[in-house]
Amino acid sequence: MSQSVRTRVQQLRELSRPDRVFDFMLPAQSPVDVRHGPILYLEDVSVSFDGFRAIDRLNLTIDDGELRCIIGPNGAGKTTMMDIITGKTRPDSGQVWFGSRHNLLTLDEPRIANLGIGRKFQKPTVFEALDVSENLELAMAGDRRVWKTLLSRLDGAGQARIDEVLETIGLSGERHRLAGVLSHGQKQWLEIGMLLMQRPRLLLVDEPVAGMTEPEMQRTAELLTRLAGQQSVVVVEHDMGFVREIARKVTVLHQGSVLAEGSLDQVSSDPRVVEVYLGGDEETNAC
Amino acid sequence: MSHATLEPRRDRSRQAFLSRATLITSALLVVGMALVLVLHALPATHPLHVSSATVALLGKYFTYMLLALAVDLIWGYLGILSLGHGAFFALGGYAMGLYLNAQGTALPGWQGLLASFPLAALAVVLAPGILALAFGWLAFRSRVTGVYFSIITQALTFALMLAFNRNEMGMGGSTGLTRFSELLGFRLASDGMTVALFLASGIAVLLAFWLCRAIVVSRLGRVAVATRDAEARVRFLGYRVEHVKLSLFVVSAMLAGIAGALYVPQVGIINPSTFAPLFSIEVVVWVALGGRATLFGALLGALVVNYLKTVLTGAMPDAWLFLLGGLFVVVTMALPRGIAGVLAWRHRQEGAT
Numbered sequence: 041m042s043q044s045v046r047t048r049v050q051q052l053r054e055l056s057r058p059d060r061v062f063d064f065m066l067p068a069q070s071p072v073d074v075r076h077g078p079i080l081y082l083e084d085v086s087v088s089f090d091g092f093r094a095i096d097r098l099n100l101t102i103d104d105g106e107l108r109c110i111i112g113p114n115g116a117g118k119t120t121m122m123d124i125i126t127g128k129t130r131p132d133s134g135q136v137w138f139g140s141r142h143n144l145l146t147l148d149e150p151r152i153a154n155l156g157i158g159r160k161f162q163k164p165t166v167f168e169a170l171d172v173s174e175n176l177e178l179a180m181a182g183d184r185r186v187w188k189t190l191l192s193r194l195d196g197a198g199q200a201r202i203d204e205v206l207e208t209i210g211l212s213g214e215r216h217r218l219a220g221v222l223s224h225g226q227k228q229w230l231e232i233g234m235l236l237m238q239r240p241r242l243l244l245v246d247e248p249v250a251g252m253t254e255p256e257m258q259r260t261a262e263l264l265t266r267l268a269g270q271q272s273v274v275v276v277e278h279d280m281g282f283v284r285e286i287a288r289k290v291t292v293l294h295q296g297s298v299l300a301e302g303s304l305d306q307v308s309s310d311p312r313v314v315e316v317y318l319g320g321d322e323e324t325n326a327c
Numbered sequence: 328m329s330h331a332t333l334e335p336r337r338d339r340s341r342q343a344f345l346s347r348a349t350l351i352t353s354a355l356l357v358v359g360m361a362l363v364l365v366l367h368a369l370p371a372t373h374p375l376h377v378s379s380a381t382v383a384l385l386g387k388y389f390t391y392m393l394l395a396l397a398v399d400l401i402w403g404y405l406g407i408l409s410l411g412h413g414a415f416f417a418l419g420g421y422a423m424g425l426y427l428n429a430q431g432t433a434l435p436g437w438q439g440l441l442a443s444f445p446l447a448a449l450a451v452v453l454a455p456g457i458l459a460l461a462f463g464w465l466a467f468r469s470r471v472t473g474v475y476f477s478i479i480t481q482a483l484t485f486a487l488m489l490a491f492n493r494n495e496m497g498m499g500g501s502t503g504l505t506r507f508s509e510l511l512g513f514r515l516a517s518d519g520m521t522v523a524l525f526l527a528s529g530i531a532v533l534l535a536f537w538l539c540r541a542i543v544v545s546r547l548g549r550v551a552v553a554t555r556d557a558e559a560r561v562r563f564l565g566y567r568v569e570h571v572k573l574s575l576f577v578v579s580a581m582l583a584g585i586a587g588a589l590y591v592p593q594v595g596i597i598n599p600s601t602f603a604p605l606f607s608i609e610v611v612v613w614v615a616l617g618g619r620a621t622l623f624g625a626l627l628g629a630l631v632v633n634y635l636k637t638v639l640t641g642a643m644p645d646a647w648l649f650l651l652g653g654l655f656v657v658v659t660m661a662l663p664r665g666i667a668g669v670l671a672w673r674h675r676q677e678g679a680t
Contacts, residue, residue: 126563153565165560167553174549184566186574190547238564 072139072241079104079272085134094120096296107268109283110276112293118276122244126159127152158235162246164227168220175219176202179234209233225256243273249282261285352623360529379518382525386593388633389528393535393586395613395629397579400539403620405575406555411480412583413607414487415455419584420597422450424504451588452581459580467569481604488602503598510592528589535582539622612655618667
């Protein structure tokens, strides 16, 4: 009897311990924990659309601060992979973890974005009816709830952050121009700038240099290399010249799974990669 | 002309609450109301005298302007084309109609509660608000967008029209609610009441205009515009697009409800034809003609089209619908930004030279 009372008291004490917070009272956005491993971890992920296996038992890990290039022929599942990470598509099976704490498969797009995963679309997507600095302002990390958004004003710190990012993406002179009148390359940079305003831990960048001129491409390469280290960056790209410029580690996707991984030289000398992706005359080009 | 004027310049003052257009519109509304009052006070024999009937007509235009504002808030700035906003207008109207009917006679059941003005006023905003909340929650959560959303709003207002046509609804069936006598203890059919309702409607338009302006220039307003143009991008920036849509949709429905409530005592009747899909489409035409995504354009469009309607349905009643349709086609093709677009363009031209 007294034993059970003591247990009960023990339980009560445990419940009312002042130095602890109940799990359900913790903010949903606990920080990303990368002490024990990679920032992004995909295991055995598969998804099919109408019987077509877009992603087939994909395994991928991205380390904190890494700059990773993902290449692969059309239909290799690159964009689908990004859709899965950002919550747009749910895989049929497998696991996706952000840090060691956040199971991305249980979260939706806004929550994943607020955890610190930024995504750049293949086609530059900026808000054309707003000017450049407004585009950045909307992307700024902050409380996204409707009421807070209605009442929020741009403060000094926010303005400073916008100036800083404008500097980084080289659009300081264009801050009051409508995003719609920017050149293609400038839109791409603006979109990368918007991702930076979110202060993401992980940037997913889909074909950043498609349609860019050579000097624009150079600048984008510089921009992305500068970002790596502060945050992890995953770049999906077709353009081998660009990949050579920025890549430290390359992952080759083929038919929804990883075909090869390593430095660009390693993967481009891998006979399987040469066969499926680089092809005859492009082989010399890539090596 | 210098090179800089060749590209659309961003007018920074547009971001401030008190832009040029806002000041001019507010001033026009106030001056217009004052002018009507002064002219109405002139002796009836005076050539510039404005009759009671005209004051009531202008009051009705004000309620249409308020409705147009509600539609423009979500269509112009958020890209949600509601072809069923007449439903919210009508619900506000029915709430007011029940209140008016409850004066002097005891209505059965819950309708009796609306005999109290504060409760009726609450119902005027809550009935459309709750319907918009439930409907919008289902639609936006399922990511129903574009033309699909427009179609289901048509279905919504059509379903309500059928329901309110039935006598079992207790809303007067196809006749609707009419034969009102008193509002707040004053006789409706009096000159003072006509003027009071005209003023109340005008002030409601002014306040709603400022409210919409405040929303539009806030960061939420810019998130709305961003959602209109690139919804997926907004979502990946971490905003809950469905919450943004839902909140503005509810605000818009409530404004429409207030417009309906002001409309009913001035017109003296509310019946299911207000739920007719055609009416809701007409409202969209007003906004399109005036200039979508400019608040003063919505006000202007509602005023101009309804004035034309009053004049032309008197002169050639059969031709009106053809004219309205033709006007819509011409404006959409020649002036995609409506009358407001022309005014803004003229303004820029003057600024450039």
